[in-house]
Amino acid sequence: MRMDTRLWLFLFLASMFVTSLVVGNLIGGKIFFAEVASSHFDITSGMVLFPVTFLLTDILNEFYGKRAARAVTMAAFCSALFAMVGIAVAAALPWAAFTKGADWKGVNESSFNNVFTGSQRIFAASLTAYLIGQLLDIAVFTALKKRTRNRLLWLRATGSTVASQCIDTFVVDLLAFYGIMPLGTILRIVANAYAVKLALAIGLTPIIYAGHALLERGLGLAPVTLGEDGEPISEIGPARAA
Numbered sequence: 007m008r009m010d011t012r013l014w015l016f017l018f019l020a021s022m023f024v025t026s027l028v029v030g031n032l033i034g035g036k037i038f039f040a041e042v043a044s045s046h047f048d049i050t051s052g053m054v055l056f057p058v059t060f061l062l063t064d065i066l067n068e069f070y071g072k073r074a075a076r077a078v079t080m081a082a083f084c085s086a087l088f089a090m091v092g093i094a095v096a097a098a099l100p101w102a103a104f105t106k107g108a109d110w111k112g113v114n115e116s117s118f119n120n121v122f123t124g125s126q127r128i129f130a131a132s133l134t135a136y137l138i139g140q141l142l143d144i145a146v147f148t149a150l151k152k153r154t155r156n157r158l159l160w161l162r163a164t165g166s167t168v169a170s171q172c173i174d175t176f177v178v179d180l181l182a183f184y185g186i187m188p189l190g191t192i193l194r195i196v197a198n199a200y201a202v203k204l205a206l207a208i209g210l211t212p213i214i215y216a217g218h219a220l221l222e223r224g225l226g227l228a229p230v231t232l233g234e235d236g237e238p239i240s241e242i243g244p245a246r247a248a
Contacts, residue, residue: 011225016070020078023062027082028089030055031132034182035121037195049199050179052132057206063143064163064214069221071230072148079140083133090129097123131181139174146170152232163214167207175200 034052067075101115143166150162179196187195221227 012227015221015225015227016066016074019062019066020081023059023066023078024082024085026055026058026062027136028086030059031086031089031129032122034128034132049202050195053199053202056203057210060167060207060210061214061217063140064147064166065217065221067144067147068151068159068218068229069227072144075144075147076141079137079144083137086129086133086136090126090133093122093129094126128178128182131178134181135174135178138177139170142173143167143170148232156229156231159215159218160211164207164211168204171203171207172200175203 030052033054034050036051038049038051039046040049063075063079066078097119104110105112105114146169147162147166150158150165154161175196179192179199183192183195218229222229
């Protein structure tokens, strides 16, 4: 199999996407505090990798089409699910006797369970919200691209994020924290996280345009063009002449 530029790029983007999802889920149990312009935010640390997934989804959809974006979405979902099963299996294995001694300085059963098994609910909630949000993001991105006749990159990039992350943020926090935190606290986390995501969606627009230009002019790749029926009428390939 010949690995040309488009295949190497696809492999790289897909790998980064999968890594961002898996690691984002693993670190999502930590809630950190931030203060911006006298406003207080309680945000899950999974938000650290949100900008990466945002950029990758739009690049995959723009240059490889909705089918490729969906394929990567499902591959990442399966990878994260596999990681979840692997953690559960590891947690079920018996601990070596010496790890229970007072002089043991490594990872013990209590610390392992606090970090990994305690976050399984958050992991499951994140995967559920992720799948719903990603499929919605791809659908909205494609619909806006068709509606604008392949113009207004900023609109489809930002618009798809505004719609999908509203659902994603609400679902993940509700499933992860309902019954653990008061509903008012959960809704505050949802509002804070969504506000940050909206700010990121707007703030990252120049980076999306820069990435778009890099792939077109630097790597010689052209975005997929959609026809009136919303189906691709061009595949990724050499950039078109201006």
